[in-house]
Amino acid sequence: MFVIKTLSYKEILYIKEMEFEEGKVTSLIGESGAGKSTLLKMLNGLLSPDKGSITYKGKELSELNFIQHRREAVMLAQQPVIFEGSVRDNLLIGRKFSEKPPVDDQMLTEALSFIKLDKDLDDDAEDLSGGEKQRLALARVYIMDPDCYLLDEPTSALDEGTEEEIVRRFLEKVKGKTVIMVTHSNEIAEKYSDQVITLHKLAKDHAHE
């Protein structure tokens, strides 16, 4: 789905070759500052490489319509964005961004249930805790139903046990879709991914293999 060749970006990333296959789950791991979020932003078209190429479904990413691309490859940022309004509003707004028709309350409630968010659709989203907001944002991107999910530490605010359960449930639900996920948990990466890629902080002239 994505193929990267001889990419470089500032002093942050150098990637000789990397591929993310369609329908597969890839985890990106590595020390803080290694460039995991930067790479995810590149795949989402939020940042452009200084050199090298990224293709998406065989087409050069830089030549694609970014609005359309971000609807197909949806990114969940490390700090989840919560909009003013209810839990329902926050779930449905993603569908609006994607220009997809809204879904009914039953589907919204199901989404809340599988990410274990025990809240009413009418509750004010601002009142949720940090970990609840993170799960709400994850449910929002799930409901958008894109081809590809780019997830930046989607469960970092949760305790270990809950984190693993949410990742497992999410991946079950989106089976067949492409998932590229940054995680700080080597255990989750090994257990739930088809491919694990470790990024290292760049010492000059060293490549990510």
Ligand SMILES: Nc1ncnc2c1ncn2[C@@H]1O[C@H](COP(=O)(O)OP(=O)(O)OP(=O)(O)O)[C@@H](O)[C@H]1O
């Ligand atoms: N806009 C920017 N301009 C310059 N440097 C940046 C920018 N954004 C991030 N960096 C730097 O790039 C490096 C990689 O950052 P990035 O957030 O991609 O790392 P990360 O692997 O996701 O780290 P973490 O696990 O801590 O989230 C860091 O040294 C960071 O300070």
